[in-house]
Amino acid sequence: MQPLKGILLKLVAVLCFITMSSLIKAGSAEVPPGQSVFFRSFFALPVILGWLALRGDLTTGWRVKSPQAHVWRGLIGTMGMGCGFAGLALLPLPEVTALGYAAPLLTVVFAAMFLSEKVGIYRLGAVFLGLVGVLIVLAPRLSTLGDDTMQVTEAVGAIIVLFGAVCAALAQVHIRNMVRSEQTSAIVFWFSVTSTLLSLLTLPFGWAVPSIPTVLMLITAGLIGGMGQIFLTSSYRFADASVVAPFDYASMLFALGIGYFIFDEVPTPQMLLGAAIIISAGVIIILRERHLGLKREAARSAKTPT
Template sequence: MQPLRGIFFKLIAVMCFITMTSLIKAVSGEVPPGEAVFFRSFCALPIILAWLAVRGDLRTGLRVENPMDHVWRGFIGTMAMGSMFAGLAFLPLPEVTALGYAMPLLVVVFAAMFLNERVGVFRIGAVALGLIGVLIVLAPRVTSLGGDTVRTMEAVGALIVILGAVCGALAQIFIRKMVQTEQVSAIVFWFSCTSTGMALLTLPFGWVLPTPAQAAMLVCAGLIGGVGQIFLTSSYRFADASLVAPFDYASMLFAILIGYFIFEEVPTLQMLLGATLIVFAGLIIILRERQLGIQRDKARQAKLPHG
């Protein structure tokens, strides 16, 4: 294990993903989300293939045991990505980022529902705290439903982002089951393939011919997203997941800076308060997962024969 290297790679991945999201936001007013998903997924494929070739995993890394698992994971994951991209057209970047943090909270709930994982009072309390934060962020948007057109679209955008968080959490549940039989490299590669194909299904619903500048941003978003995926996966090779997971929340700092200097978006105090509660709840869950992991390791070691 090389924890500092793992943290460094995770921060690079976070920067890549927030840069990718910013590029998508820059074109979101003109380019429909389905088309953005296509560019994000298709342009990442060469990067992922090159990475597999360098690692020597090109043959084994593309092998699948349960093809339909990849199809369903691709469908749910594409819904999550498309919803997040759609929300970028209506909401400030920091707000979309904050609402996206609901995903790990929902993973805890769905893991109890679908994977029969035991969830104690401690984590239930953390999830409740985080969901209060989500409601604080959502409140100004939901209360504006039925107002003028702009405010109504912002409210719809917020609800779409929450839908994306729900789908993203379900996708994580699929991945938790898939890693028992599938290689991580195969999950990454075939998700890009399936999301590319599913994004193409939205072609009849209003794709546009992007300008050269828009096309460049879309292609860069896909390439940067592919690089981010590689660094994300690599970070878990050098450090425990519980160590690098908290650095996901560095994306809020990057989102605030990019939103302010690039998109002239000033976060409200209410949004910052809600985001703080969500981040705090997420950190509590991560620390609890780490503690439970240590306890499970000790229990396994205690059962091993000695002497």
């Protein structure tokens, strides 16, 4: 394992995905979420194929050992993506980002449940603290429900984003399990193929004919999303899911800046408080992981004969 390399890859992936989300949000006024999923998935394929060509794996990089694992990854990943895109159309970018932070928190729990990764009381406590922060962000949406259509729409958007976070966490843990036997290139390639095909199922629910600027934004989102997917999948090859997941929190800085300067979105004090609590939980997990890593390294050194 190479935790530092995994962390760096995850940070690059975060930057790609927040940029992609901004482009998807900008185009959400003209196209439905299913159509956005299509653009993001289909136009990621040229990036992936170019990556395979550079690696010299164009003829072998897409081969799989467990087709069922790729189908499952595609289903849950596409559901998470679609929910996230739907939320971007209904809520401010920083709020969607903050609620999406439930994913890395849940990843810690799911990694312990499904991958038998050891998660001690400190990290479990940090997860609980982070979920309290998520509830603080979510509370205004649920406490102001009434006859106001906008309030109901925003509450539904928040619930959709949370469900997407659950799917994203399951997908991240599933990727961590898949990389033990599957090629990174195959995981990335077949996810884009699967999500492209699944997005076409939303055609009967109404696709739009967007303007040229919107088409260009969505194509760019797909290209950047393909790059982000490569970096994300690669990060789990070098570090445990519970190690790299907290670095999703770096996206809040980008989301606040883009939301304010591009979308004229001013975060509420309660949203910032909740996000700060979630980020604090992530820092606790990071520091605890570093402490445990130092202890493991010391133990290995003590066992090495001189």
